[in-house]
Amino acid sequence: MPRVCYFTGSKTTSGNVLKRRGKAKYLGGVGIKTTSVKKRTFKPNLQNVTAVIDGKPMRIKASVRAIRSGLVEKPLRRKFVYTRPRKAAAAG
Numbered sequence: 001m002p003r004v005c006y007f008t009g010s011k012t013t014s015g016n017v018l019k020r021r022g023k024a025k026y027l028g029g030v031g032i033k034t035t036s037v038k039k040r041t042f043k044p045n046l047q048n049v050t051a052v053i054d055g056k057p058m059r060i061k062a063s064v065r066a067i068r069s070g071l072v073e074k075p076l077r078r079k080f081v082y083t084r085p086r087k088a089a090a091a092g
Contacts, residue, residue, distance in 0.1 A: 003046060005063040007071040010044040050075060 004011040019036045023029025045064045049072055050057050057075040066072055 003043065004061070005044060005046060005066055006051075006060040007066040008063055010063050010065070012044070013042045015040055015042055 002011070017038045017040045018034055019038075020032045021035050022032040025031050046061045047064060047067065048059060049062050049067065051060055051062065052058075052073045052075050053060070062072050
């Protein structure tokens with residue numbers, strides 16, 4: 001399964017890390033210089049959730065932004081509680 005949100009389509013993107021040194025001009029220096037540029041990746045905050053899609057529960061990957069904004073409809077939780085049949089107390 002790819003690292004892509006089912007609802008928003010957000011996926012891994014790439015960018016740069018800049019290392020700088022020096023003193024800013026407004027503080028009396030000669031300015032900040034870039035000393036290295038490296039590639040990096042930005043990964044979305046994906047969670048494995050069970051969502052109702054087309055009336056059926058499915059396990060999907062959804063971003064937290066989609067979950068918090070209400071795009072994910074979760075299925076009803078099943079209650080594992082035994083309730084014994086009551087005797088006909090009102091029969092008398």
